[in-house]
Amino acid sequence: MAYLDKPTDAERRQWMDVLARAPEDALMALWDKVQLRPTFEWLRAPEIGGVMVRARTGSTGAPFNLGEMTVTRCSLVLQGGAVGHGYVQGRSKPKAEVAALVDALMQTTAADAIRAEIISPLSRQMQDARTKRAAKAAATKVEFFTLVRGED
Amino acid sequence: MYVAVKGGEKAIDNAHSWLAEERRGSTDIVELSIAQIREQLSLAVNRVMAEGSLFDPDLAALAIKQARGDLIEAIFLIRAYRTTLPRFGYSIPVQTGDMACDRRISATFKDAPGGQVLGPTFDYTHRLLDFKLAADGNDTVAPMAGPRTEPTPHIAEFLKGEDIIQDEPTSDDLPGDLTREPMEFPSTRPLRLQSLTRGDEGFVLGMAYSTQRGYARNHAFVGELRIGKVAVEMDIPELGFAIEIGEVELTECETVNQFKGSKTEPPQFTRGYGLVFGQSERKSIAMALVDRALRWKELGEDNLGAPAQDEEFVLSHADNIQATGFLEHIKLPHYVDFQSELELVRKLRREAEERITPKEAAE
Numbered sequence: 001m002a003y004l005d006k007p008t009d010a011e012r013r014q015w016m017d018v019l020a021r022a023p024e025d026a027l028m029a030l031w032d033k034v035q036l037r038p039t040f041e042w043l044r045a046p047e048i049g050g051v052m053v054r055a056r057t058g059s060t061g062a063p064f065n066l067g068e069m070t071v072t073r074c075s076l077v078l079q080g081g082a083v084g085h086g087y088v089q090g091r092s093k094p095k096a097e098v099a100a101l102v103d104a105l106m107q108t109t110a111a112d113a114i115r116a117e118i119i120s121p122l123s124r125q126m127q128d129a130r131t132k133r134a135a136k137a138a139a140t141k142v143e144f145f146t147l148v149r150g151e152d
Numbered sequence: 153m154y155v156a157v158k159g160g161e162k163a164i165d166n167a168h169s170w171l172a173e174e175r176r177g178s179t180d181i182v183e184l185s186i187a188q189i190r191e192q193l194s195l196a197v198n199r200v201m202a203e204g205s206l207f208d209p210d211l212a213a214l215a216i217k218q219a220r221g222d223l224i225e226a227i228f229l230i231r232a233y234r235t236t237l238p239r240f241g242y243s244i245p246v247q248t249g250d251m252a253c254d255r256r257i258s259a260t261f262k263d264a265p266g267g268q269v270l271g272p273t274f275d276y277t278h279r280l281l282d283f284k285l286a287a288d289g290n291d292t293v294a295p296m297a298g299p300r301t302e303p304t305p306h307i308a309e310f311l312k313g314e315d316i317i318q319d320e321p322t323s324d325d326l327p328g329d330l331t332r333e334p335m336e337f338p339s340t341r342p343l344r345l346q347s348l349t350r351g352d353e354g355f356v357l358g359m360a361y362s363t364q365r366g367y368a369r370n371h372a373f374v375g376e377l378r379i380g381k382v383a384v385e386m387d388i389p390e391l392g393f394a395i396e397i398g399e400v401e402l403t404e405c406e407t408v409n410q411f412k413g414s415k416t417e418p419p420q421f422t423r424g425y426g427l428v429f430g431q432s433e434r435k436s437i438a439m440a441l442v443d444r445a446l447r448w449k450e451l452g453e454d455n456l457g458a459p460a461q462d463e464e465f466v467l468s469h470a471d472n473i474q475a476t477g478f479l480e481h482i483k484l485p486h487y488v489d490f491q492s493e494l495e496l497v498r499k500l501r502r503e504a505e506e507r508i509t510p511k512e513a514a515e
Contacts, residue, residue: 009393017383017396050206050237051397052329053384054245057341058320058406058425059306063245064327064342066349067429069207069384071240071397085390089398090208130252134299137254140270141297144262 007107015106015119019099020088022122030118031098036110038078038101046074046086046093072096082107175220189213198401198430199223203472204230205331205350207400207429224352224472231473244385244394248404248427250303253380258307260373260408266304271379307376308406308423317408317421318451337464344446344463345439349428351470353435359445359460359470360438368445368458372424375408379431403428405436409444414452422451442466 019027050068057064074086074096084104086096105114176183190197190213200212204227212230219225255271258264270276272294284290311317327342335343348356363370383396405426413419424444426436445460459465469475 009391012391013393013395016391020395020397021383021399048237049240050234051240051384051386052242052331053207053400054243054327055248055402055427056245056320056322057345058308058423059248059404059427060322061320062323062325062327062342064345065242065329065331066246066346066427067202067205067207068234068237068239068331069398069400070211070237073240075390085388087386087388087395087397089384091211131299132296133254134252134301135296136294137269137271138297138299139295140255140272142268142270 012103012106015115016085016087016099016103018119018123018126019086019102021126022088023125024090024092024095026122026125027095027098027118030121031102034114034117036105036114038105040076040078040084040101040104043075043077043083044073046072046096048072048091048093074100076100076104078104078108080108175218184217186210186213186217189216195431196221196223198432199353199435200226200230202429202432202435203227203350203352204234205429206230206234224476228473228476241386243397244387246382246384246400246402248378248382248402249306249309251378251380251382251402251404253304253378254431255379256304256376257378258374258376260375261307261310264307264310264376266300304378306406308408311421315420318411318417318423320423335467337467339463339467341443341447341450344467345425345427345443347467347470348426348439348442351439351467352472352475353432353438355470355472355475356438356442357434359466360441362458363441363445363460368448368456368461370422370424370441370444371410372407372441372444373409374405374437374440375423376406377404377433377437379403379433401430403430403432403436405433405440407437407440407444411451416452422447 049071051071052068053066054063055066056062069089070091072086072088072091072093072095074093075083076086076097077083082104084100084102084107086098086100086103088096088099102114102118105111106119190209193213193216194209196216197209197212200215200223201207201209203223204212204215206212211233212226215226215229215233216223218229253266253269253271255273256266256269258268262268308317308320312319325342327346328340330343330346335347339347362368364372379401381399381401383399385394386397387394403426407424407426409422409424411417411420411422422444424440424442424447426439426441426443428436428439442460445458446463446466448455448461455461
């Protein structure tokens, strides 16, 4: 598959964010529908590890270590030379592999198709879930009203 | 004489088989799935993630199942697992100001921008057992309203302009990491917060309660409590830029405390901070109170000798895995230790009797 112009960091970051957070079954279902199965070689086979999550004292102060989260990562190279990295939350090696393949394909002429069939629908699904939670939260917002005072 | 003894393998194997059978319970009842625990016992899952210090709901649910619901045993399993994971790196500090809030309340500012959002809370329930749950389960659907799309600002931000609340100046100092180096005293605030956030909920609650009852009294209000998801970003060396590697649910509590001023600080409000994995409201409020009590030295307050002001006491006893390990090891075979103690006590008694007997004979 032919190379495209190198994507900007911001573009690549955007799709990698989506792939990292996507629910595994949603990503796998969309990947199954795409008929692309490019041949590739591992640069780094999938491995499960931990990332120490940091926060800040009083939310804005000095950093501190909050606790770890599980992450699975891998790197691969397509026959055409495009290198894909998968960094996904959780412990799924198949999900990391698909994320790396998608990352690599997004740098080839398949990018438009992959965007339309995987990245955009995933992004939409995740946004819908987020909006739904925000809507439930909004329904629990307290509406204060002032009682009529006796002396008036 | 030291005699090494060996034995019990058969008994141990059989005990573990029986444990597995008891864990399953009656086979007339459907077996619990990991997904059921994750979805329906989510606050237990949250506690195991917070004190296990590893955010992974499926693993925490598995640990709860394996531990037969003993949460400290489950936390132990998670801690043991996390030591086997290679550390890929440290995240960029999460931005809790960008949290997608399920809940956000303030006990101090009624009209805070963003409002008082109750979220899925136990507050204002009557704490009466709901027998409907026993009979026919529950499929209530939550009502919805127009969603808020912009981030909800922190309440402390509004007081900052007045200089009436103590500031939390941003720094990029590298914090110590107690999973890498053992805690030393005196400690630092970042290390105290790391220790408290993974500390035992009951212990931290008890210490916090002691400050409310008058031991190192610091009169806290909950300035803000928020629960929701935040994105976690990390720099990826092979990319040369940071990406989101996932998101975690957090509970954040910021207290506002009365402060008359001290030799070094003007009269102003001071703050305590609690931040915990998952929906862990009690723990995060307790953490904020204990954090505030432990800040006495930095704020130039008096040491009243209260337990909650003693960081060595608090931090050395907050970890329930260390505590349970040391506590429970005394039930394991100590035959040789005990044999020598037995010999010693017998000898002391013999000597005491010999001292008394000749005296009596002489009289």
